[in-house]
Amino acid sequence: MKVGVLSVQGAFAEMEAYWRRHGAETFEIRQLADLERGMDLLALPGGESTVQGKLLKDLGLFEPLKERIDGGLPVFAVCAGLILLAEKIDDPGSRDGTRPSQWFGVLPVTVKRNAYGRQLGSFTTVGTWDGHPNTPMTFIRAPAITAVQPEVEILSTFNGQPTSVRYRNITASTWHPEL
Amino acid sequence: MNDRQELNRNLAQMLKGGVIMDVTTPEQAKIAEAAGACAVMALERIPADIRAAGGVSRMSDPAMIKGIQAAVSIPVMAKCRIGHIAEARILEAIEIDYIDESEVLSPADDTRHIDKTKFAVPFVCGARDLGEALRRIGEGATMIRTKGEPGTGDVVQAVRHMRKMQGEIRRVVSLREDELYEAAKELAAPLDLVKFVHANGKLPVVNFAAGGVATPADAALMMELGAEGVFVGSGIFKSGDPAKRAAAIVQAVTNWQDAKLLAKLSENLGPAMVGINAEEIETIMEERGK
Numbered sequence: 001m002k003v004g005v006l007s008v009q010g011a012f013a014e015m016e017a018y019w020r021r022h023g024a025e026t027f028e029i030r031q032l033a034d035l036e037r038g039m040d041l042l043a044l045p046g047g048e049s050t051v052q053g054k055l056l057k058d059l060g061l062f063e064p065l066k067e068r069i070d071g072g073l074p075v076f077a078v079c080a081g082l083i084l085l086a087e088k089i090d091d092p093g094s095r096d097g098t099r100p101s102q103w104f105g106v107l108p109v110t111v112k113r114n115a116y117g118r119q120l121g122s123f124t125t126v127g128t129w130d131g132h133p134n135t136p137m138t139f140i141r142a143p144a145i146t147a148v149q150p151e152v153e154i155l156s157t158f159n160g161q162p163t164s165v166r167y168r169n170i171t172a173s174t175w176h177p178e179l
Numbered sequence: 180m181n182d183r184q185e186l187n188r189n190l191a192q193m194l195k196g197g198v199i200m201d202v203t204t205p206e207q208a209k210i211a212e213a214a215g216a217c218a219v220m221a222l223e224r225i226p227a228d229i230r231a232a233g234g235v236s237r238m239s240d241p242a243m244i245k246g247i248q249a250a251v252s253i254p255v256m257a258k259c260r261i262g263h264i265a266e267a268r269i270l271e272a273i274e275i276d277y278i279d280e281s282e283v284l285s286p287a288d289d290t291r292h293i294d295k296t297k298f299a300v301p302f303v304c305g306a307r308d309l310g311e312a313l314r315r316i317g318e319g320a321t322m323i324r325t326k327g328e329p330g331t332g333d334v335v336q337a338v339r340h341m342r343k344m345q346g347e348i349r350r351v352v353s354l355r356e357d358e359l360y361e362a363a364k365e366l367a368a369p370l371d372l373v374k375f376v377h378a379n380g381k382l383p384v385v386n387f388a389a390g391g392v393a394t395p396a397d398a399a400l401m402m403e404l405g406a407e408g409v410f411v412g413s414g415i416f417k418s419g420d421p422a423k424r425a426a427a428i429v430q431a432v433t434n435w436q437d438a439k440l441l442a443k444l445s446e447n448l449g450p451a452m453v454g455i456n457a458e459e460i461e462t463i464m465e466e467r468g469k
Contacts, residue, residue, distance in 0.1 A: 048253055
């Protein structure tokens with residue numbers, strides 16, 4: 001399997017190592033020309049969503065990647081990657097408490113950024129993921145999924161709140177399986 | 180190493196491939212975030228002005244730091260003086276995301292650094308060579324940066340430090356295992372960390388470039404030499420068009436290998452910070468805290 005790892009900013013090296021440990025071939029996506037290599041799965045790593053989102057647009061990667069995601073390309077996203085995929089962003093300042101995402105907006109969930117506070121709120125825990133008990137879960141300035149549409153499958157939870165989900169071609173989590 | 184330190188190393192991993200920008204006001208912080216900064220360093224005066232003003236330079240006013248925390252969603256860092264345990268505790272109390280125990284401020288202790296393992300909040304420290312980096316990591320730093328010569332706009336020291344550190348890493352990798360004890364003695368560094376470098380060919384924490392980065396080309400140079408991201412201090416808000424320059428440096432760090440793109444990014448950025456040659460200055464900040 002060939003995995004394209006979005007490598008504009010963040011923990012993309014860790015994401016590549018994660019997929020190589022699982023026997024996949026990986027390559028880095030830093031600019032448009034990299035997409036010509038073709039991929040079986042797109043991996044969106046952790047990092048800063050504002051930076052990654054801006055670079056996706058500045059580098060002309062946004063539209064071609066959105067087309068592929070809409071076309072059914074399997075996507076694996078963590079943390080910042082999940083924020084880029086979410087349909088709505090929790091925004092207490094707005095009229096109904098949410099605003100539509102300015103990024104891919106293809107995953108029917110609402111995400112609250114930095115939901116556990118600043119770095120002092122970062123933590124690790126162990127839980128069940130998609131039927132696998134004792135899965136270590138690392139939350140780094142993590143977002144929270146505050147609402148999901150009924151068609152979204154919940155794969156793991158923390159304190160009753162979903163922390164990873166599956167929807168059509170997308171698997172996404174607020175914590176880092178690659179760390 | 181405790182769980183907290185592991186989490187703090189993890190946050191630095193999320194900053195990789197990014198640019199951390201010095202800002203002095205909430206407005207500058209918003210410009211930096213919009214330009215693609217992966218974190219901001221909140222401080223009252225940027226290094227060039229600290230150098231110009233002279234006198235004792237201390238931790239910034241917590242009210243000013245809180246104003247910047249409220250303005251942006253990206254991580255906010257702030258500096259404390261080398262060895263100033265109380266300043267570090269204050270920064271931890273206001274929930275700063277990362278403390279820079281920095282030679283840019285006047286040192287509070289001229290021989291000892293803070294025992295950073297006693298804090299829950301993460302620390303980044305400057306280092307000029309491998310021994311210095313491993314001593315700081317031994318004390319609990321979870322991110323390292325070169326020292327450069329802050330506020331000069333002259334990249335020569337950052338280049339020197341990064342080349343030296345990478346060269347020493349390559350040397351440690353090449354040693355026989357029974358030679359690592361003597362290497363640890365020579366480097367004045369903890370043996371377990373020297374063993375880590377020998378086995379992995381890199382520092383156990385993320386390593387950024389800092390000091391004198393003023394152009395997209397400077398940032399690309401530091402990435403070429405092995406930096407995992409860059410700090411830009413005076414280089415942005417001392418230049419003619421900060422927003423444009425900041426965005427160009429962010430793109431240069433992502434695509435540092437693409438010279439055609441770098442050429443385009445370097446066009447019409449307006450005047451860079453004037454700077455001073457590192458050899459013309461009297462206060463050598465990089466000498467602070469070894």
